[in-house]
Amino acid sequence: MSAQVSLGKRRTIVETLSRRIWEGEYEPGQRLEGELKLAEEFGVSRGTVRQALSELQHRSLIATEGGRGSFVIFDGHQLDQQFGWAHALAAAGGDVDTRLLGIERVRREEIPLLPEKVVLEEGLCVRRVRRLRPTAEQGGPISFECATVPSEGDLRSLPTDGLVDGSLSTTLQQAGLVPARGTQSVDVRPLDEREARILHRDPGIAFLRTARTSFTSDGRFVEHVVSLLDPAHFTLSLTFGDE
Known part of the structure; x- marks a missing residue:
């Protein structure tokens, strides 16, 4: 009973x-x-x-984990990535600008760290660099990001039309893709020669790498973002236990 x-x-x-x-x-x-x-x-x-x-x-309605969650920290400020890096960095007070390197079509096998459960034949890769605006003491690139979104619906014309208001998160929202859940992994890896040129660093320098994959509330793929973050400015924080 x-x-x-x-x-x-x-x-x-x-x-x-x-x-x-x-x-x-x-x-x-x-x-x-x-x-x-x-x-x-x-x-x-x-x-x-x-x-x-x-x-x-x-039932894929929630994602549970041993801790309360992981958060990226930029110069001591926790970043809420729900609305994208640019918004999060601005909210944290970071004097950062964004340079769009390009938008191109990619095949599934060309997308690094994409989870197997993501059903995707062709995607659109949006490549961007975040830079600290020059000051007397510092400036230059602090992160390099490759964001892959599904090549479907209104998003198919991204390579020619560009991002709505220069924002990928706004573009996704207008396409009906609003992230509700997802996964994120992190590791440290040395920059290869191409990445080093983009970030104005020497090859082999260790950078923090995050891979974040998000889905809508009904399980549709939204985006997969692989970011290389300068450890002089970014760290990863994990909180745990009940509030």
């Missing part, structure tokens, strides 16, 4: 949270309440909450 009661409570949590997600009660990218708060709300154990969250993850 107790097993049936537990199953019923778990189903109630799953159905309630699913409805909240689909009806937009949770904003895209918003973190769910902690296990303790959910357990108190539904009058169940944290174990039952974990089982319900696991089922929601299996």
Whole structure:
């Protein structure tokens, strides 16, 4: 009997949270309440909450992880990447400008670190460099980014029409692609000769590399961004535990 009661409570949590997600009660990218708060709300154990969250993850409605999340830090400021690097850097007070290097069509096998679960035959790669505006002491490139988006619908004309208002995030939003969930990985790698020329560094210099893949709330691919970040300005921060 107790097993049936537990199953019923778990189903109630799953159905309630699913409805909240689909009806937009949770904003895209918003973190769910902690296990303790959910357990108190539904009058169940944290174990039952974990089982319900696991089922929601299996349905691709949420993404759970051991910590509360990972965040890129620029000169001490946490960057919210929901609206793109340029917006995030400006909000953090960074005196940074963006140079568009080009937009070109790419085949799937040409896209580095693209997860296998992404269904994509052809994409459009938007290559950009972020630069600190020159000052008396510093300036120059601090990051190089390759953002791949699906070559479909209104996005097909990107190589000729360019970005809407110079913004990739605005372009994606107008195409109906709004990121709601995704994954991000990070490692450190030496710059190859091409990357070194773009970033005005010597080949072999170690840079922080992030790979971020995002999807809409219904599972459509939005973009895959591989960034090389100057470790003199960028770090990765991980938070964990309940608030």
